[in-house]
Amino acid sequence: DAGVIQSPRHEVTEMGQEVTLRCKPISGHDYLFWYRQTMMRGLELLIYFNNNVPIDDSGMPEDRFSAKMPNASFSTLKIQPSEPRDSAVYFCASRSMIDSGNTIYFGEGSWLTVV
């Protein structure tokens, strides 16, 4: 059974460019989360969706960040324009409240470097 799938795995981009990270959650999961991992702040929750609807985006650092979930099997996290301080590992995760309760399942992450 496929896990959470993220793309790209690695992205190097120049400051000011637009970055789009993609995520396919586990089939049947009704929650989708975007986390960011940095050395300074650890794993931070950026935004999460329930049944494709954004529930809490209070963790999104700035207006430069936006996330969408057009359907149950796809989500994007966009940074425009990107800045060097956005360099981090971005994780997508999903969960089924019925099947997995509080446990969320992570993808392998998208390593973003903004130069």
Added chain:
Amino acid sequence: DQQVKQNSPSLSVQEGRISILNCDYTNSMFDYFLWYKKYPAEGPTFLISISSIKDKNEDGRFTVFLNKSAKHLSLHIVPSQPGDSAVYFCAASARGGADGLTFGKGTHLIIQP
């Protein structure tokens, strides 16, 4: 203001001995706690969890202890094995997990041969 704190960035333990990883939390609304394990270049994977109605949960070599009055939990690994070398994240949730998980910064466990 960090609601979940792992005060030891790293921990070194000899193979075969017990590893004890600690975690403190400040939000009294947290009612479910989890430990995740992360290898380099991989996503975190679920390890073990505990509900606030319990004070201990065991799964093979892994045991999680919860002390609600002290707002403290710990993960015990006995015996420690080389494959246990990883970063361990403590996580907590409130309202039955409806708001997602709040993570600590992680503890890098190094098992020495």
